Each structure stands twice: as structure tokens, then as C-alpha cells.
Amino acid sequence: MSEQSATAAGQLAVSVFGLGYVGCVSAACLAARGHAVIGVDVNPQKVEFLRQGKAPVVEERIGELTADVVASGRLTVSNDAATAVRESDISIVCVGTPSAPGGGLSTRYLESASEEIGAALADKADWHVVVFRSTMVPGTCETVLIPLLEKASGKRAGVDFGVCVNPEFLREGTSVWDFENPPKTVVGESDSRSGEAVMSLYEGLDGPRFRVPIAVAEMTKYVDNSFHALKVTFGNEIGALCSTLGLDSHAVMEMFLADTKLNISPAYLRPGFAFGGSCLPKDVRALTHTARQHDLELPVLANVLVSNEAQLRRAVDIVIGLGKRKVGIFGLSFKSGTDDLRESPLVDLAERLIGKGYDVRIYDANVALSRLMGANRAYLEEHLPHIGQLLTGEIESVLEHGEVFVAGTKDKAVVEAIDTLGPDRTVIDLVRLPDAEQRRLQPGYVGIGW
Ligand SMILES: NC(=O)c1ccc[n+]([C@@H]2O[C@H](COP(=O)([O-])OP(=O)(O)OC[C@H]3O[C@@H](n4cnc5c(N)ncnc54)[C@H](O)[C@@H]3O)[C@@H](O)[C@H]2O)c1
Structure with missing residues (x-):
């Protein structure tokens, strides 16, 4: 100065x-x-x-x-x-x-x-x-x-x-x-x-x-303004649907806004893999279906599942882009720590890779255990027999098999296993593994949104 x-x-x-x-x-x-x-x-x-x-x-x-x-x-x-x-x-x-x-x-x-x-x-x-x-x-x-x-x-x-x-x-x-x-x-x-x-x-x-x-500083303003624009259109679409259904949207949103744990909070805002599970896809589908029945256009909400599908495709495209056929997938349930496979995007990912002829092995401790104990056995046998055959409870057999690995969980055992891999193997991170800031600078690591 x-x-x-x-x-x-x-x-x-x-x-x-x-x-x-x-x-x-x-x-x-x-x-x-x-x-x-x-x-x-x-x-x-x-x-x-x-x-x-x-x-x-x-x-x-x-x-x-x-x-x-x-x-x-x-x-x-x-x-x-x-x-x-x-x-x-x-x-x-x-x-x-x-x-x-x-x-x-x-x-x-x-x-x-x-x-x-x-x-x-x-x-x-x-x-x-x-x-x-x-x-x-x-x-x-x-x-x-x-x-x-x-x-x-x-x-x-x-x-x-x-x-x-x-x-x-x-x-x-x-x-x-x-x-x-x-x-x-x-x-x-x-x-x-x-x-x-x-x-x-x-x-x-x-x-x-x-x-x-x-x-990064240049980007921050666009993230803010896009989010503000998204908030306005979300609020307006909820308003349009509420008034069509004869409901007071402001009374509805008051309850929405009062929830500072899941709604007005950092929850669900960190980039990662597609959403899935027993509620989110089904409920977004039902809400937009209700709107359609009333000839109501809700372009933002109607495209939420479209965007989610694009995120799933990005993961498939990353695997394809690597040009290796042997894939190990860590995690299968829609959320770590559960054995719920309903609309799990990891199941979708595995199915698409299998469909394209990839040689896939899957490790998910909770799903493997529930299969052994019978809780999820019927579901796996009836709906996903092709997945069931590729699922193992032994992490080593996936480690030995894969040239490319998909991290769909941050379970301690999985993180430890990933850390034993040499630089000749590639890890596709869907969950932001611990120390991802350092990992993203290493060869053999691909983050899905970072
Ligand atoms: N308006 C907002 O609320 C707001 C908020 C945050 C960020 N921004 C951003 O800030 C920037 C400025 O926005 P604004 O609304 O103040 O714009 P503005 O159009 O009101 O003012 C820009 C001024 O720059 C002058 N100018 C152009 N070339 C010049 C030069 N070579 N030397 C000196 N002056 C020159 C113009 O004559 C004008 O007076 C934009 O990038 C905008 O996106 C705007």
C-alpha cells in the first residue's frame, strides 16, 4: 500500500x-x-x-x-x-x-x-x-x-x-x-x-x-442466487397446488418453516448421490400426480425426479468412462446403516452396470446380514435375485475382484478397505468420504460432485 x-x-x-x-x-x-x-x-x-x-x-x-x-x-x-x-x-x-x-x-x-x-x-x-x-x-x-x-x-x-x-x-x-x-x-x-x-x-x-x-468466490454468488430463485419457485408451486386444493398455503408453509431440523437447515444440501428410499421418490411422484390431475403445471417439482435420474446416470457414465469392466460396489441400501433396498439408487446403479455387461460384486454388511437372518430374504429373492447373487458379506472378496470401486457408504470398514487400495485402482466417491479434500487431489479418485 x-x-x-x-x-x-x-x-x-x-x-x-x-x-x-x-x-x-x-x-x-x-x-x-x-x-x-x-x-x-x-x-x-x-x-x-x-x-x-x-x-x-x-x-x-x-x-x-x-x-x-x-x-x-x-x-x-x-x-x-x-x-x-x-x-x-x-x-x-x-x-x-x-x-x-x-x-x-x-x-x-x-x-x-x-x-x-x-x-x-x-x-x-x-x-x-x-x-x-x-x-x-x-x-x-x-x-x-x-x-x-x-x-x-x-x-x-x-x-x-x-x-x-x-x-x-x-x-x-x-x-x-x-x-x-x-x-x-x-x-x-x-x-x-x-x-x-x-x-x-x-x-x-x-x-x-x-x-x-x-x-470459488465467483461461484458462491451464483449458488446463492440460484437457491433464492429455487426457493421462490418452490414456494410458488406449493402455493399453486395448495390453492387448487382449497388450502391456505401460508398456513402450510408456516409449519414447513418451523422445522429447522430438516427443512430450513443444512440438511440435504451437500452434493452427493441421488436420493432414493421408501418415501422421497414415491411422495414426489404422488404430489406431482395430484397436480396433473388438476391440470396444474408444476415444472420445478415435476422435474425433481428427472434431475435425480440425471445424477444416477452421471455415476453410470463415470464408471463407463473409466473403461474397466470389474466393478466393486460398497453399499447397496438407500441409506447407510439400514438394510432398506426400496428404490435404492445404488441398486439402480448396480442393475444398469450389470445390464451393460459389467462384472459387478457388491458388499453391504447390513443387507448381507439381513439376508442371512431372513429379514430381507424374500425381497431380494423375489425382486432382485440377480443382485442377490453378487452380494457378499466379505469385504475382501470385493476388494480382490474390482478394478474400479464405487463408494456408496462411509461405513468404517469400507473406508478402511478403500484406504488399502493402491493407486492403480479407481474409487468413485458418491458419499464424500472422510478427507475428500485431500483424496480429490490424488490419482485414482473421482468425486461425483466435487
Ligand atoms: N443490483 C444488485 O442488487 C446487485 C447485487 C449483488 C451483485 N450485483 C452485481 O453487481 C454488478 C453491478 O450491478 P449494478 O446493479 O450496480 O449495475 P448498474 O448497471 O446499476 O451499474 C453499473 C455501473 O457501471 C458503470 N460502468 C460501466 N463500465 C464502466 C467502466 N469501464 N468504468 C467505470 N464505470 C463503468 C455504468 O455506467 C453503471 O453506472 C453486476 O455484476 C451485478 O450482477 C448486483
Whole structure:
């Protein structure tokens, strides 16, 4: 950081590129936190507005806040990108990223801002951090923007200057409040010095903090927004069905929302294998059938089983892609620790592989035991005789047999057995085995969704 530009201990000089909703709220709120902020926009009217202490957007509290920080001199404006970069330690890019004609993301404003900032960096000796706050699909920063910054500056990212991605989680309408009360702060960083500097802008604000690789930070905003969109459509589909059935959807959802163990909770949200079992497929099927009987379209709910089937197919395709014929499957019941085989996606997986001529052996301690004891014997004999023949209670015989293994359970014995395998065998992990973060870096390991 330049000695001159830092305003006071812990406070930084920040230039904000793009004074739309995100940029002008970030600029005013950062200035209110004591940082020296310079606002830049290609739209001269917005710059002029801000120069006069007026917010270029309509938002709760933004008018008073902008007037205050402009009057105090903590928020100034500039029409010149080079001056703004030279006089700041950090440049935060908040330009728009609208949809491109094909539905993709238009990066043209990000590209032009990066070129301008890069050109200014060529003439700046002090360390500078370029922060992208705009929403952009994973890979944009590293494959499009960093090369532009490096080309224009003649310098290297992470070495001569820093680059971070710092997504914005504000909601229009309550954006000042959201800035001051973030649900979380995420910084993707090219290097730790830059990540630390960017994180320090938000010192003292609530919420968990994450410093992650750049593409992970880019992804987080899409995950959030897609989930919010999914929540709205889920709520609306439930509403449509309830009103068709003469029920008050709000009374129904009140009970749904009161369940913070299974519904409004982290349950069922970690990527893994397809769902199955005696309830979920049957009940989703019955609910969408009821809707159809009333000529009611519920596209999200109607496609839940379609999506689940796609997840099953992904597992089959991974096995096929490996080009090995001898497959060992660990786990068969729909949920570890039970012997319930009804609509188990692992049974489906085994059947598809057998159908394609794969040489399959299966180990599931609970199912093997229940077969011995007779509890599941009739079910296996009547419905799955072909599976029953391949099922063993001895883990070693599966270990000896397979070239490729499918981990469908995290049972201790299975994890221990997998850990004895050499690097010439491949493990397809459907359940996020312990230490998967390390395993995913090893050869011979494939995670289904990570
Ligand atoms: N609006 C929201 O609620 C919200 C919330 C979170 C994230 N985001 C994301 O933040 C980004 C900005 O969104 P917004 O709603 O503030 O956009 P916006 O369209 O309101 O503002 C973008 C501003 O950038 C300016 N600009 C374009 N090129 C420039 C350049 N080279 N230099 C300086 N200024 C330039 C434009 O003139 C405009 O004033 C988008 O990626 C958006 O997806 C928006």
C-alpha cells in the first residue's frame, strides 16, 4: 500500500469503478467506515450527481449517507481512471454484467474497466489490489480479466499487483443495511497479502468470513442466487397446488418453516448421490400426480425426479468412462446403516452396470446380514435375485475382484478397505468420504460432485 494514500491506521484509499446500485452503496458505506473513497463511472451524469453529494440510485438511507460522506470529503469522484488508481490502494470494480444475447454473461464492461485499470497500473510503483465485486461466472477473472490486467500493465497478478473477487450480497431496497449486516464476507484471492487487505475493509462487520480461491468466490454468488430463485419457485408451486386444493398455503408453509431440523437447515444440501428410499421418490411422484390431475403445471417439482435420474446416470457414465469392466460396489441400501433396498439408487446403479455387461460384486454388511437372518430374504429373492447373487458379506472378496470401486457408504470398514487400495485402482466417491479434500487431489479418485 502506498504510505501517502492510506488515510489513518487500518484505513485504506479505495477507488470504486461503476457507480450503479452496488458501486454507489459500496462507495458510500466504505467512506462511512472511514476509508477514503474515489468514485469513477463512465457515465458523466452519475459522476456529477455524486460530486454534488447526491446518490445516483434510489435506496433507503443512501441519500443521507452519500450527502454526509461527500460533505466530509471522504467520498470524492473522478472522471479519470488513472488518477483514481494512482491515488488509491484498492480498486473495486462494480460495473454491470448483463446477460449476453445467448443467455451467457456479458463481460464487456468488466473488460474495459480492467484495461483502464491495467494501463494505470503500468505507471504505478506501489502495490495495488484490483477487486472485482461484479457477479461473474467462475473462470472469468482468471481466464479473461487477469490476462487483460497483465497485458495492459506489463505486470504479473499475484506478484506485482493483487487481484481479488469479493461478491456482493446486498439486496436492492435494503442495500445499506445489508452492507452493514452482511450474511457473510467472501474474498477470493490471488495472494494472501491482497486477501488480507480486502478483508480488512469489512473489519468488525458481522457474519462468517471466507478467504478462498478466486473461482470459488465467483461461484458462491451464483449458488446463492440460484437457491433464492429455487426457493421462490418452490414456494410458488406449493402455493399453486395448495390453492387448487382449497388450502391456505401460508398456513402450510408456516409449519414447513418451523422445522429447522430438516427443512430450513443444512440438511440435504451437500452434493452427493441421488436420493432414493421408501418415501422421497414415491411422495414426489404422488404430489406431482395430484397436480396433473388438476391440470396444474408444476415444472420445478415435476422435474425433481428427472434431475435425480440425471445424477444416477452421471455415476453410470463415470464408471463407463473409466473403461474397466470389474466393478466393486460398497453399499447397496438407500441409506447407510439400514438394510432398506426400496428404490435404492445404488441398486439402480448396480442393475444398469450389470445390464451393460459389467462384472459387478457388491458388499453391504447390513443387507448381507439381513439376508442371512431372513429379514430381507424374500425381497431380494423375489425382486432382485440377480443382485442377490453378487452380494457378499466379505469385504475382501470385493476388494480382490474390482478394478474400479464405487463408494456408496462411509461405513468404517469400507473406508478402511478403500484406504488399502493402491493407486492403480479407481474409487468413485458418491458419499464424500472422510478427507475428500485431500483424496480429490490424488490419482485414482473421482468425486461425483466435487
Ligand atoms: N443490483 C444488485 O442488487 C446487485 C447485487 C449483488 C451483485 N450485483 C452485481 O453487481 C454488478 C453491478 O450491478 P449494478 O446493479 O450496480 O449495475 P448498474 O448497471 O446499476 O451499474 C453499473 C455501473 O457501471 C458503470 N460502468 C460501466 N463500465 C464502466 C467502466 N469501464 N468504468 C467505470 N464505470 C463503468 C455504468 O455506467 C453503471 O453506472 C453486476 O455484476 C451485478 O450482477 C448486483
